[in-house]
Amino acid sequence: MDLPSALQKLSTFRARNTRASQETFDKGLVVLKGNGLKKLGDESWSFLEQLALAAIDVGRLDIADRCLQLLTDKFPGSPRLDCLHGIRKEVTESPAAVLLYYGKLLQADPVNVALWKRKISVLRRIGRIDEAVAELIELLDTFYTDVEGWLELVDMYCSVHQYISSLQSLSHVLLLAPQNPFHVLRFAETAYTAGDIPLAMKSFLNVIDMADADEDAPAEQVPSGFTIRAWFGIKQCACRLQRERITSPSQTAVPEHVQLFDELATERLKTVYAGRDKSDKEATEVLEWLARV
Amino acid sequence: MxxxxxxxxxxxxxxxxxxxxxxxxxxxxxxxxxxxxxxxxxxxKKLPRAAIREQRALVRSQILRTTSTNSPIPESFYKSISQNLSQAFEAGTYLKDGPPKADAPSTPPNPxxxxxxxxxxxxxxxxxxxxxxxxxxxxxxxxxxxxxxxxxxxxxxxxxxxxxxxxxxxxxxxxxxxxxxxxxxxxxxxxxxxxxxxxxxxxxxxxxxxxxxxSPFAAGVPQAPGQAQDYSKLLKAEKDNLELAEGLYSWVGKDVEQRVLRRYGKLPPS
Incomplete structure (x- = not known):
């Protein structure tokens, strides 16, 4: 592999924040060995950071240490490097030692968000979810606009089956990024899991509404990607709404025309799966299920 | 000549x-x-956590308010966030120095x-x-x-x-x-x-x-240093805005059923 193409690829990885660690590491090694650091100029430092992270990811600590050494020589005392050193320590040292390291640094600089997040991730990793949640809530109380932070909180609540709290955090995500249908889908699925079927149904419909908003004749299109998931959700919700007496903890009104939606969802899902090969096991199973319920 | x-x-x-x-x-x-x-x-200068929190408190309610006429979140969620913020603004929870004391002088601090x-x-x-x-x-x-x-x-x-x-x-x-x-x-x-x-x-x-x-005196100082913001007043004012936005609130999913069904031709267009 030649140097220019490796550099090119690495810079796109950097720009897009891709975590393709093995590839980054292989290409980074080419650059490091091929004396590419001089060619990079000022960019070489962000390259070294990228390579260090990738090397830690793939377990080549010798390379990571070399990168960190180069960076430390250039920027002694940089808070961004403190974070990198912390990640390096997480590999080899005990969680308690790493937490101590992060705690000490955070005491000196309480607003270093990157360090704070590392600390929370360590807490989560060693199973101290309650502390992690408490810290994360404090972080989000200060830095409200951090969508990733909110999503992490959502995930943590889900992991301990606190679906109502999870929904509440997700509502903040929706406020911060109202244009993203994936978040709405997640909201719908979490609401379904929490047992709030009317809310889930409405949210699934919102996803469909967002996804087709700029299509002229959505009925003729075959649903794809996350809309298939949303149609499955609508189908499920419609089935349950017809069969059971459902109450909504969030006092969402039961959607109208449930019968119609049941038919519509079945029809949409059939358009997805009916066209597939007979040998496609997934498709036959789905079609059987649709015929059954 | x-x-x-x-x-x-x-x-x-x-x-x-x-x-x-x-x-x-x-x-x-x-x-x-x-x-x-x-x-x-x-x-x-690094701002302490409390100061950042105070500065950004307004942003929270602004984000909530921007979408309130077509809000992405259901009513009960909206109400709870909105009322929580109102109460916090009223009580001064977000102020850097904690809730104000009743007998404290209300003059803005001398810069x-x-x-x-x-x-x-x-x-x-x-x-x-x-x-x-x-x-x-x-x-x-x-x-x-x-x-x-x-x-x-x-x-x-x-x-x-x-x-x-x-x-x-x-x-x-x-x-x-x-x-x-x-x-x-x-x-x-x-x-x-x-x-x-x-x-x-x-x-x-x-x-x-x-x-x-x-621009003399603007050099090197991003914002005018003489203007110390009085956050307690700003937050109180924001509380009124929140109430107004709550009145305008409507969920984006309110009549989503009709919209979707019409688009798929299951209901006659209105």
Whole structure:
């Protein structure tokens, strides 16, 4: 592999924040060995950071240490490097030692968000979810606009089956990024899991509404990607709404025309799966299920 | 009379010993100034957590309010967030120094007594001084040694209106406007060297002195230091906005069923 193409690829990885660690590491090694650091100029430092992270990811600590050494020589005392050193320590040292390291640094600089997040991730990793949640809530109380932070909180609540709290955090995500249908889908699925079927149904419909908003004749299109998931959700919700007496903890009104939606969802899902090969096991199973319920 | 301006003959020594030195000195001083300003700059002050929280509290309710007429979140969620914020604003939970005491004086704090604000002001003053002192010295130098010198002849004709700009320091009514006096050359350089500095030092250099002239005291201080924000008042005002937004609230999923069904042709279009 030649140097220019490796550099090119690495810079796109950097720009897009891709975590393709093995590839980054292989290409980074080419650059490091091929004396590419001089060619990079000022960019070489962000390259070294990228390579260090990738090397830690793939377990080549010798390379990571070399990168960190180069960076430390250039920027002694940089808070961004403190974070990198912390990640390096997480590999080899005990969680308690790493937490101590992060705690000490955070005491000196309480607003270093990157360090704070590392600390929370360590807490989560060693199973101290309650502390992690408490810290994360404090972080989000200060830095409200951090969508990733909110999503992490959502995930943590889900992991301990606190679906109502999870929904509440997700509502903040929706406020911060109202244009993203994936978040709405997640909201719908979490609401379904929490047992709030009317809310889930409405949210699934919102996803469909967002996804087709700029299509002229959505009925003729075959649903794809996350809309298939949303149609499955609508189908499920419609089935349950017809069969059971459902109450909504969030006092969402039961959607109208449930019968119609049941038919519509079945029809949409059939358009997805009916066209597939007979040998496609997934498709036959789905079609059987649709015929059954 | 003005036709015989050609008869003016400039000693080449003026060019070598006055015109070039003035230009060179100004360029060098600009570069020096750039580096001195870099040296003088103190790193931006880190705000404590509580202060950041206070600053950003308003953003929370603004985000909630922006989408309230077509809110992505259901009513019970919206209400709980909105009311929580209202209560917190009312009680002053987000204030840096905690909820205000009932008997505390309500006057805004004097900006001069706040050490942080003072630091910001001092930084501004320092850059000002770095600019003013060398410029005063250069101007004094030119005035003292080269007063009344004619340095250069512009290669293009100009109207009489430019006389005061190009021939400062020479009180002759009849000389052709194309001749430039030493003091005017100084001013031309003063305002015109920015492009050169940008070439030598890069985009945001601190060498250009004329920029500071345009906005004294704004240099180096991003926001006006004298204006200490009174957050307790701002938050109280935001509370009213929240109530208003709550009145306008409507969930985006309110009649989503009809919308979707119509789009798929299951319901007649309204």
């Amino acid at each position: 003005s036709n015989n301006a050609v008869s003016l003959y400039l000693d080449p020594q003026i060019r070598d010993w006055v015109l070039f030195p003035i230009t060179l000195v100004m360029i060098l001083v600009g570069i020096l100034r750039h580096y001195v300003v870099i040296l003088l700059q103190s790193p931006p 001069l007594s706040d050490p942080n604000a003072m630091d910001g002001m001092m930084a501004g003053m320092k850059t000002q001084m770095v600019m003013m002192v060398p410029q005063m010295i250069i101007m004094g130098w030119i005035n003292f040694f080269f007063q009344g010198f004619v340095l250069i002849k512009l290669p293009f004709p100009l109207t009489l209106g430019f006389k005061s700009m190009l021939q400062r320091g020479i009180e002759t009514p009849d000389m052709d406007v194309r001749w430039v006096s030493s003091l005017s050359w100084y001013f031309l350089n003063f305002f015109g060297l920015n492009g050169l500095y940008r070439l030598i030092l890069g985009g945001d250099n601190a060498a250009d002195a004329s920029r500071d002239m345009a």
